[in-house]
Amino acid sequence: MGSITYLFAIAVAAYLFFDQRSRARKARRFPPGPKPLPFLGNALQFPASDPGEKFAEWEKEFGDVVGLTLYGQKVIVVNTYTAAAELLEKRSSIYSNRPQRALFAKYGGWDFAISATNPGELFNLERRFLNQFFNTSAVKRYFNLITKNARRYISLTANDPTRFRDWNRITTAANILSVAYGHEVADENDEWVERTEQAMKSFGVLGPPGTHPIDIFPSQVGYLPFRIWGLKFSEGMKIVQKCAHEMSIVPYKLVKDQVLAGTAVPSLSSTLIENNLLPDKSVKNEKAIYGSAAVVYMAGADTTVSSIDSFLLAMLLYPDIQKKAQRYVDGLLQGERLPTLEDRDSLPYIQAIVKETLRWQPIVPLGLPHSLSQDDTYRDYFLPADTMVIYNLRRLLRDPTEYPEPDQFKPERFIDSDAGQLKLRTDVRDPEDMAFGFGKRICPGRHFANATLWITFATLLTVFDISLAKNEAGEPILPDLQYVNGTVSHPKHFQCVFRARSEHALSLLQSTSDLFDALE
């Protein structure tokens, strides 16, 4: 009896030992993915422009977490909300680095930008500063400004509808430059707007992240003169560096001089300079201050502009939804006034339209990649430190199990009508839980963005009927819903007809200049 027990105990111990080893071995497995080539890895298969289709193919073959290698860099592409939330949200403490882009940060001079820094002193300070100015209650102090610029956009569009996309860009810039620096955008030739647009364009020379030899082997080739990569590259990098300086130090110094002279218009920069001013007139935490202000424009303008254009596309393609939204707006405003952000809770249908716009056309289709600060295991997979994590936001926001008929624009999916009263549903996943990213890296400007989109959509619906342009034969021109891909994607050229819904609506806009004063 004793020896049987003994043998049984050995068998159990042996089983546990081998089971543990086999699980450990299994956990050393990187997630499956397409077969890599030596050195290049999957670089040649990695889609340079529209990754959506390729990612969908890989997901079908390998599952919702796909493993890739790009020149030795391990990458995972995450295709479900469950996996993204588990890794980037719940394990945020180790999934919040950014893949290092030496070309942009170190050699391009953009190392002050929070989007390029890893959690640490500079990151914490910049997140704290941004949160101080963009948390839910702080953004309320910008409601008047946002409303004013939404009306300005619509007023400019009423006067010259052919340039509706320019007006969107300029008035969005006006919002953000005012918040960041107290700078008032006077007209379309504003030097600050041009400067920042030049900076955005200059990034073209950097190419897709992680593909230039300086990004792949920073310590080996980074110190070599830019000339060896060609004249175009070398000239392009000089512009990137010049823009980094002009976007950060130049406006910062200007505001600092204004603070010292007592002439600064209150803004994120002026307040932070005042709060960090030392008796000898130097400023503590300078880099975090100019970094926070510069990144607000870089991250906030393009994204908001593209979301507003996507809303216009939805209104062109779904006229019944436009009519329905207008009925709700008219029911509240009775054609007597324009909407304000105080009306937000009374118009849940417009809130649902904001959510559906962010879901229907995810304008940051792959989010911003995170990276792992230490080894981890997930399911049976081993994920080494420095693995890049791409969350396929377009896939997450168009998941048919969360959002049936995901290609359709249907704000109704977020609406409940309780005894005839509309309210937002709480049992459907809110696209805002994904569209603004995850964990410690979640977009700090999300409340500001939501307010800007809401007031712009509500005012557009109050003032205009938005409809398709017609060709010479009188047939409607349907937009093809093609987007120019990039970190932020934008709809390609499309046309829109804006017809004022009433003379009174226009006159409300025209009297807006008085209203602006009242709002300020």
Ligand code: HEM
């Ligand atoms: C519709 C508008 C917007 C969308 C869809 C959007 C989306 C995003 C996304 C997906 C990220 C990446 C988060 C992550 O890494 O997981 C991000 C980061 C960021 N966003 Fe936004 N954003 C918008 C507007 C804004 C605005 C208005 C501001 C500024 C006021 C802003 C400031 C930032 C900053 C500074 C980051 C970098 C955060 C970091 O690296 O830690 N965004 N945004």
